[in-house]
Amino acid sequence: xxxxxxxxxxxxxxxxxxxxxxxxxxxxxxxxxxxxxxxxxxxxxxxxxxxxxxxxxxxxxxxxxxxxxxxxxxxxxxxxxxxxxxxxxxxxxxxxxxxxxxxxxxxxxxxxxxxxxxxxxxxxxxxxxxxxxxxxxxxxxxxxxxxxxxxxxxxxxxxxxxxxxxxxxxxxxxxxxxxxxxxxxxxxxxxxxxxxxxxxxxxxxxxxxxxxxxxxxxxxxxxxxxxxxxxxxxxxxxxxxxxxxxxxxxxxxxxxxxxxxxxxxxxxxxxxxxxxxxxxxxxxxxxxxxxxxxxxxxxxxxxxxxxxxxxxxxxxxxxxxxxxxxxxxxxxxxxxxxxxxxxxxxxxxxxxxxxxxxxxxxxxxxxxxxxxxxxxxxxxxxxx
Amino acid sequence: xxxxxxxxxxxxxxxxxxxxxxxxxxxxxxxxxxxxxxxxxxxxxxxxxxxxxxxxxxxxxxxxxxxxxxxxxxxxxxxxxxxxxxxxxxxxxxxxxxxxxxxxxxxxxxxxxxxxxxxxxxxxxxxxxxxxxxxxxxxxxxxxxxxxxxxxxxxxxxxxxxxxxxxxxxxxxxxxxxxxxxxxxxxxxxxxxxxxxxxxxxxxxxxxxxxxxxxxxxxxxxxxxxxxxxxxxxxxxxxxxxxxxxxxxxxxxxxxxxxxxxxxxxxxxxxxxxxxxxxxxxxxxxx
Numbered sequence: 001x002x003x004x005x006x007x008x009x010x011x012x013x014x015x016x017x018x019x020x021x022x023x024x025x026x027x028x029x030x031x032x033x034x035x036x037x038x039x040x041x042x043x044x045x046x047x048x049x050x051x052x053x054x055x056x057x058x059x060x061x062x063x064x065x066x067x068x069x070x071x072x073x074x075x076x077x078x079x080x081x082x083x084x085x086x087x088x089x090x091x092x093x094x095x096x097x098x099x100x101x102x103x104x105x106x107x108x109x110x111x112x113x114x115x116x117x118x119x120x121x122x123x124x125x126x127x128x129x130x131x132x133x134x135x136x137x138x139x140x141x142x143x144x145x146x147x148x149x150x151x152x153x154x155x156x157x158x159x160x161x162x163x164x165x166x167x168x169x170x171x172x173x174x175x176x177x178x179x180x181x182x183x184x185x186x187x188x189x190x191x192x193x194x195x196x197x198x199x200x201x202x203x204x205x206x207x208x209x210x211x212x213x214x215x216x217x218x219x220x221x222x223x224x225x226x227x228x229x230x231x232x233x234x235x236x237x238x239x240x241x242x243x244x245x246x247x248x249x250x251x252x253x254x255x256x257x258x259x260x261x262x263x264x265x266x267x268x269x270x271x272x273x274x275x276x277x278x279x280x281x282x283x284x285x286x287x288x289x290x291x292x293x294x295x296x297x298x299x300x301x302x303x304x305x306x307x308x309x310x311x312x313x314x315x316x317x318x319x320x321x322x323x324x325x326x327x328x329x330x331x332x333x334x335x336x337x338x339x340x341x342x343x344x345x346x347x348x349x350x351x352x353x354x355x356x357x358x359x360x361x362x363x364x365x366x367x368x369x370x371x372x373x374x375x376x377x378x379x380x381x382x383x384x
Numbered sequence: 385x386x387x388x389x390x391x392x393x394x395x396x397x398x399x400x401x402x403x404x405x406x407x408x409x410x411x412x413x414x415x416x417x418x419x420x421x422x423x424x425x426x427x428x429x430x431x432x433x434x435x436x437x438x439x440x441x442x443x444x445x446x447x448x449x450x451x452x453x454x455x456x457x458x459x460x461x462x463x464x465x466x467x468x469x470x471x472x473x474x475x476x477x478x479x480x481x482x483x484x485x486x487x488x489x490x491x492x493x494x495x496x497x498x499x500x501x502x503x504x505x506x507x508x509x510x511x512x513x514x515x516x517x518x519x520x521x522x523x524x525x526x527x528x529x530x531x532x533x534x535x536x537x538x539x540x541x542x543x544x545x546x547x548x549x550x551x552x553x554x555x556x557x558x559x560x561x562x563x564x565x566x567x568x569x570x571x572x573x574x575x576x577x578x579x580x581x582x583x584x585x586x587x588x589x590x591x592x593x594x595x596x597x598x599x600x601x602x603x604x605x606x607x608x609x610x611x612x613x614x615x616x617x618x619x620x621x622x623x624x625x626x627x628x629x630x631x632x633x634x635x636x637x638x639x640x641x642x643x644x645x646x647x648x649x650x651x652x653x654x655x656x657x658x659x660x661x662x663x664x665x666x667x668x669x670x671x
Contacts, residue, residue: 153662187659225654261423264531264550270423271438279437282652293658318648322535328543329534336547343548351555358516359562365486366570368493373575375495 050095057081060096071115079164088168099126099163117152123163124156131157137219145223155184174201174211181212192293208246214239231273233285234260259333260286282318289314306332391585392602398462403581405455412448413524414561416441421554449528450642456521457634461627469619471609475505478515482508504597505607509571513563520560527553533645 057079059065065077084090100123102109113119128135138144138157146154157163160180167176178201182189192198192212200206215236216222222229238257240246247254260266268283289305290298298306305311311327319326336344395403419428419441435441466472485501486508492500501507506514530537530549537545572578576594580586591599601607611619 153664182665184662184664186665187663188657188661191658224657230652263547267420267423268438271419271429271432274423274429275432276437279439280651281439282648282650284652287655288652292655294656318652319535320649323539325538325541325543326535329538329546330543331547336551341544341547343544344551347548347551348555351552351559355555355559355562358559359566362563362567365490365493366566368490369575370570372493372495 050097053081053084053093053096056096056100067111069111069113069115069119073116075116075119084164087164088166089163091168094130098129099123101126120158121147121152121156124158127157127161127163134219141219141221142223143221153184159183174207174209174214175205177211177213178202188293195291195293195295196297197295198293208249210240227280228277230285231269231277231281233287234266234269235273237286253333255335256333259331259335263331265330284318288318390588392588392591392599393584394580394586395584397584400581400584402455402459402462405451409448409452409455410560410564413445413452414557416445416448417554417557418561420445421557446532446642449524450638452521453525453638453641454635456525457631457638460634461631464627464630465623469611469616469623471611473505473607473609476511476514478508478511482511502596503594504601505595507595509567513567513571516560516563520556523552523556524560527556529641532641532647534647536645 060077060079061081063078066074067077069075079096097103111119113122135157143154143156147156160183178189178192178198189198193202197209197211200209201211216224234257241252242254242257244254257266261270265283265285269281269285272279272281272283287295289311290296291303294303296303298304301307303310305314308324308327311330311332312322312324315322315327315330331341331344334340336342336348338345415431416435419425419431420438422428432438432441435444467474485503488497488499488501489508491497527549530541530546531553534546537549572581576590578586578590578594580590586594588599591602598607
């Protein structure tokens with residue numbers, strides 16, 4: 001260790017045996033040329049020759065073990081061995097050196113990371129040796145794009161998946177997911193907690209509702225402020241809101257999507273989504289009226305948009321200068337019936353009779369005329 | 385008779401131009417309108433893609449609608465001239481005779497009548513189509529106005545009128561397009577290939593077969609009232625000022641129809657997501 005560190009200096013003698021073990025590893029490792037394809041292997045390349053984890057924990061189980069970084073921050077080098085053993089990695093006996101692949105000997109090589117962020121982002125580059133698919137998707141994500149653009153705050157693998165503690169994926173609940181995102185998106189999380197989705201999940205443990213990843217995806221999380229994302233919003237919400245297996249439990253209608261598409265906004269957005277996914281439209285999508293992370297019940301007295309005065313405010317966001325008649329121009333996901341939107345219902349009914357009557361009458365006459373002409377022609381008779 | 389080269393004018397040039405304007409705007413309206421009624425159909429999406437985007441499609445729909453409205457104003461003024469100045473016969477007016485003709489034609493087709501009805505300048509088939517077009521244009525203009533200007537509409541009428549207008553506009557469009565395809569195409573393209581709307585003329589044989597009463601009127605000189613030049617000039621002096629004022633008023637109406645309302649903002653701002661996107665919990669957990 002070239003870095004000045006009192007902690008290590010004090011323990012150098014006790015680590016002599018470890019140094020010898022690691023030195024052997026270095027010799028073996030140095031003789032091998034590591035194939036590139038090892039990155040795709042299900043087991044980390046360094047696994048086979050790695051020192052035993054107990055060897056690492058001999059020092060790193062010390063809670064006080066830490067080093068200062070160039071940024072002035074302090075990097076804790078402590079790993080809780082018991083927690084690690086029950087973690088997803090620990091349970092599979094993944095070696096410390098599999099991820100900490102730069103550490104092949106003692107003394108350890110000098111760190112290149114200058115700050116805590118750099119430590120996290122550097123180590124996150126090691127995940128791909130076992131998690132190539134997830135890493136590939138993450139490379140396409142908004143987090144990666146932000147990091148590429150120089151925003152070091154953007155999440156890397158280890159931000160969401162603490163490698164020493166992460167649980168097997170099957171044990172991750174929707175609540176865990178939301179709590180994970182909350183680490184960086186806390187303001188949004190707090191808003192979400194008050195929403196119809198978040199309050200049910202966090203408050204009641206109801207897992208029928210959407211958690212972050214249900215709308216945003218997991219590794220290939222896309223920028224939700226793009227035109228594409230906006231144009232796809234109705235189909236996104238429809239994934240759950242047209243599913244009777246979920247909606248029936250709460251007495252929620254599943255025709256919210258079809259009624260949206262058949263109404264003016266929805267018709268336009270559907271056409272945009274299908275023909276011009278990259279072109280912006282000023283027509284409302286679900287979230288424009290219902291909100292995003294603050295989605296409330298539609299019958300909520302203060303924010304619910306089934307209450308006309310609340311809806312009026314929403315309409316006015318895009319349609320300045322309208323009066324209180326205007327919100328009724330939106331059929332509120334209803335299908336016209338004699339009691340709801342009767343004028344629309346009766347106009348539809350009128351045309352349901354008018355169209356077949358007129359066209360049917362025309363067709364009968366046209367067919368009769370055509371047949372008569374055929375008969376007259378065959379008889380050689382002038383069509384008198 | 386085919387040996388007889390004599391032809392009779394059926395549609396003067398201006399009427400034929402009107403027809404071209406009408407058929408172009410009508411077809412454009414149908415082509416750009418129906419995809420909006422059936423947004424999920426692949427054909428609709430192909431049409432939208434052809435026009436570039438649904439916004440372009442609407443723009444073209446609006447332009448075609450404006451042309452049709454202008455054509456309608458011209459038609460009304462033309463009618464005013466014929467009615468007041470020329471005192472032309474109201475040959476397009478439906479009458480009881482048309483109902484009788486229609487019945488007789490149908491009975492003839494069924495073999496229950498010996499002869500076809502004798503038709504004048506415009507038969508029941510043409511009158512039915514003309515008045516259907518008048519009705520359709522009226523419905524489409526009123527409901528189109530409501531959808532084009534929903535804020536103005538709902539300042540006077542309940543909001544429900546907007547989706548009602550949309551329902552009527554779409555259903556009427558289906559009716560109109562199918563009626564044209566069935567009635568018009570059969571009547572003037574399939575039954576006999578009637579080219580008079582393009583050439584302006586019918587032959588004597590065609591006249592005898594399709595419009596025998598009109599042919600008789602022409603031969604008797606009874607197809608047009610005779611007006612002396614002095615009376616004509618006097619009537620024109622009254623007609624033109626009124627026509628200009630009325631046209632100007634109607635053009636102003638169309639201008640308002642087309643330009644008065646900005647229904648919605650053009651760009652929807654990025655919505656509030658509930659707080660700053662990056663707002664880490666403290667202390668920030670470290671792996």
